[in-house]
Amino acid sequence: MKRKAVVLSSGGLDSTTVMAIAKAEGYEIYSLTFNYGQRHALELKAANRVAEVLAVKEHLVLDLDLGKIGGSALTTDDIGVPKARSEKKMKGEIPVTYVPARNTIFLSYALAWAEVLGASDIFVGVNAIDYSGYPDCRAEYIKRFESMANLALKAAVEGKMKIHIQTPLIDMTKADIIRRGVTLGVDYRLTHSCYDPSPEGKACGECDSCLLRKKGFREAGIPDPTVYDDLGSS
Amino acid sequence: MKRKAVVLSSGGLDSTTVMAIAKAEGYEIYSLTFNYGQRHALELKAANRVAEVLAVKEHLVLDLDLGKIGGSALTTDDIGVPKARSEKKMKGEIPVTYVPARNTIFLSYALAWAEVLGASDIFVGVNAIDYSGYPDCRAEYIKRFESMANLALKAAVEGKMKIHIQTPLIDMTKADIIRRGVTLGVDYRLTHSCYDPSPEGKACGECDSCLLRKKGFREAGIPDPTVYDDLGSS
Numbered sequence: 078m079k080r081k082a083v084v085l086s087s088g089g090l091d092s093t094t095v096m097a098i099a100k101a102e103g104y105e106i107y108s109l110t111f112n113y114g115q116r117h118a119l120e121l122k123a124a125n126r127v128a129e130v131l132a133v134k135e136h137l138v139l140d141l142d143l144g145k146i147g148g149s150a151l152t153t154d155d156i157g158v159p160k161a162r163s164e165k166k167m168k169g170e171i172p173v174t175y176v177p178a179r180n181t182i183f184l185s186y187a188l189a190w191a192e193v194l195g196a197s198d199i200f201v202g203v204n205a206i207d208y209s210g211y212p213d214c215r216a217e218y219i220k221r222f223e224s225m226a227n228l229a230l231k232a233a234v235e236g237k238m239k240i241h242i243q244t245p246l247i248d249m250t251k252a253d254i255i256r257r258g259v260t261l262g263v264d265y266r267l268t269h270s271c272y273d274p275s276p277e278g279k280a281c282g283e284c285d286s287c288l289l290r291k292k293g294f295r296e297a298g299i300p301d302p303t304v305y306d307d308l309g310s311s
Numbered sequence: 312m313k314r315k316a317v318v319l320s321s322g323g324l325d326s327t328t329v330m331a332i333a334k335a336e337g338y339e340i341y342s343l344t345f346n347y348g349q350r351h352a353l354e355l356k357a358a359n360r361v362a363e364v365l366a367v368k369e370h371l372v373l374d375l376d377l378g379k380i381g382g383s384a385l386t387t388d389d390i391g392v393p394k395a396r397s398e399k400k401m402k403g404e405i406p407v408t409y410v411p412a413r414n415t416i417f418l419s420y421a422l423a424w425a426e427v428l429g430a431s432d433i434f435v436g437v438n439a440i441d442y443s444g445y446p447d448c449r450a451e452y453i454k455r456f457e458s459m460a461n462l463a464l465k466a467a468v469e470g471k472m473k474i475h476i477q478t479p480l481i482d483m484t485k486a487d488i489i490r491r492g493v494t495l496g497v498d499y500r501l502t503h504s505c506y507d508p509s510p511e512g513k514a515c516g517e518c519d520s521c522l523l524r525k526k527g528f529r530e531a532g533i534p535d536p537t538v539y540d541d542l543g544s545s
Binding site: 137139140141145146147148166167171174176177178179180181182186187188189190192193211212213215217218221222224225226228229230231233234237 | 331371373375380381382387400410412414415416419423424426445446447451452455456458459460462464465468494518
């Protein structure tokens with residue numbers, strides 16, 4: 078019987094690469110996507126496409142009420158998504174696209190599902206190199222979450238499973254991630270990264286997420302299949 | 312300015328006592344209740360009553376999709392709530408009313424709200440003495456969650472706040488909790504504990520939660536105001 082893995086999927090570049098890695102390692106994939114009041118439904122559509130193309134065993138979409146909590150440009154309309162930030166600025170401060178406790182909430186649901194499925198492995202596409210400065214993307218945080226998880230779950234406390242939070246991308250640059258994904262046959266046209274797409278679904282090309290994506294393809298020397306709204310500036 | 316506290320509230324005996332304790336300590340209370348596919352809406356009604364009577368600053372109710380994950384007698388209809396378990400049995404095994412990763416999910420949302428509010432303190436009514444054997448009610452788990460939280464939040468990482476998970480009931484017996492609450496003026500008629508109430512809202516009197524509640528009032532020597540369905544057997 079194949080080992081099961083819960084993979085957090087946003088339909089983005091990182092999580093899709095992670096899913097391809099887990100699949101290549103022989104796991105049966107249970108993809109988990111959150112509908113948390115993103116400003117757009119494109120992320121959910123991308124996650125659906127990815128789940129289909131990568132032939133996951135089950136794809137679960139959970140609705141989260143994060144909009145009622147607020148505090149982020151990604152969950153409320155009161156805060157604008159920052160554009161065209163310099164690389165220096167990106168490295169120096171945590172931006173307003175930070176969603177309070179997001180990965181903690183996401184991983185907590187993953188834990189619950191993992192216990193029900195009997196899946197010891199949870200894959201998450203966090204990355205501490207070419208990332209947006211979120212504290213809950215660092216290895217130190219992930220390790221502490223994992224140790225907490227093994228005190229929280231009945232199956233762990235009873236010795237029936239030990240949770241491993243797998244973060245294969247954590248020390249990779251965006252270019253490395255893209256190269257790895259291409260090797261594994263990932264079609265990045267399926268994926269969606271932009272924080273602030275146009276009504277027709279085109280990536281803005283200027284938010285942190287677009288800037289990191291563009292830079293990654295450029296540095297990897299691989300053509301970027303993304304359709305940007307700011308044609309020519311990529 | 313009063314210090315703010317997020318208090319997890321289920322409308323039950325423990326969380327209501329915790330709220331009264333936090334209020335007596337001078338905190339401004341933000342109560343957080345989850346609608347997670349409990350078999351009944353009585354918990355939500357009780358939490359609303361408690362929020363009103365204890366004059367909280369804000370009462371937030373979040374809908375959680377735990378029913379889609381399953382794995383518990385409290386979130387699916389496939390598993391029955393156990394009745395009339397002996398005390399020995401209650402101490403010896405984790406029951407089917409265990410909800411996978413429940414406190415981790417609840418506390419994760421509390422973290423998010425605490426960061427947005429600027430509240431360093433989160434109160435939760437976990438209890439490791441007269442409890443149902445859930446692993447995520449133990450001090451060891453809570454401490455690990457707290458240390459994880461302080462790596463997860465932007466405000467914590469930037470040194471603007473340090474999260475404290477406060478568990479004033481953790482070493483108290485149910486009788487101690489009730490005595491403490493009565494001293495603070497808690498009206499336990501407001502609260503609801505039963506896992507499996509009748510359609511009219513009467514407590515079953517036989518689930519673990521009812522048994523612990525009855526025992527607590529008996530040992531505290533305080534009349535139990537609960538209306539039980541199994542009249543006479545308490």
